[in-house]
Amino acid sequence: MDRETVLAGLLRRLNTVSKLDPADIDAIRSLPIAVRHWEGGRAIVSEGERPKECCLIIEGFCIRSKTTVRGGRQILSIHIPGEVPDLQSLHLQQMDHDLITLVPSTLAFISHASLHALTHAQPGVTEALWRDTLIDAAIFREWIVNVGQRPAPARLVHILLELRQRLSVVSARPEAADFEFPLTQEQIGEALGITPVHANRIIKQLRQDDIVDVSRGRARVLDEARLAELAQFDDRYLHHAPSA
Numbered sequence: 001m002d003r004e005t006v007l008a009g010l011l012r013r014l015n016t017v018s019k020l021d022p023a024d025i026d027a028i029r030s031l032p033i034a035v036r037h038w039e040g041g042r043a044i045v046s047e048g049e050r051p052k053e054c055c056l057i058i059e060g061f062c063i064r065s066k067t068t069v070r071g072g073r074q075i076l077s078i079h080i081p082g083e084v085p086d087l088q089s090l091h092l093q094q095m096d097h098d099l100i101t102l103v104p105s106t107l108a109f110i111s112h113a114s115l116h117a118l119t120h121a122q123p124g125v126t127e128a129l130w131r132d133t134l135i136d137a138a139i140f141r142e143w144i145v146n147v148g149q150r151p152a153p154a155r156l157v158h159i160l161l162e163l164r165q166r167l168s169v170v171s172a173r174p175e176a177a178d179f180e181f182p183l184t185q186e187q188i189g190e191a192l193g194i195t196p197v198h199a200n201r202i203i204k205q206l207r208q209d210d211i212v213d214v215s216r217g218r219a220r221v222l223d224e225a226r227l228a229e230l231a232q233f234d235d236r237y238l239h240h241a242p243s244a
Contacts, residue, residue, distance in 0.1 A: 006058055007108075010056055013170050014129075024128070027125060031115075033108045033110055035108050035109075041102075042101055044107065050093050055085070055110075056110065057082065060107075062105065064079070065097060077140065078191070087133060088133065154232065156192060157211070159192075
């Protein structure tokens, strides 16, 4: 896999939120990268570990999660190609959560030493990564509201609309009516804070109501207007513009 393909999603996303200058882009392209293939459901880094590198998702999906002492798991976020979901490990040495692939994925690993050197040499890249971290925090805040305050059907469709918009940025394509959503019913329950049985009921009801069909690792929008009404989705927290 050539370097241009490996970095395409990252550069497209950073340019969407920060507008890198040519020197910043060249510096990112010069980073030493190790590409590895990861099976689905395998931890990239686990809580308590002290990683020495960050991973960029090239293909596939990952989740951040935490597991309680009783074995209950909460999915904290979903990550897509073009994102570096463990960027915080550059400054927080010990992981406080798990990062796991959802499906077979292709990942690019970049050493902390290389990233530190890049950010020291290129203030524009430092600013872009800092803004990216702040947007990550904004998404966390929205997920807290989602799990704590919205009815379960609205929780699911809100996550679907968020993911669709994020995917449209890294693919540079308009938001699609049919897109990847590779979570099982159990994982949907872990993301929404409900049981798999409840998740199954919600999925069936949304399909019967001709709003959205979630099945076989994909989501297919059946009624755009009703989906938007149910989700009450406001994309400001994604900050998909440098001036926003």
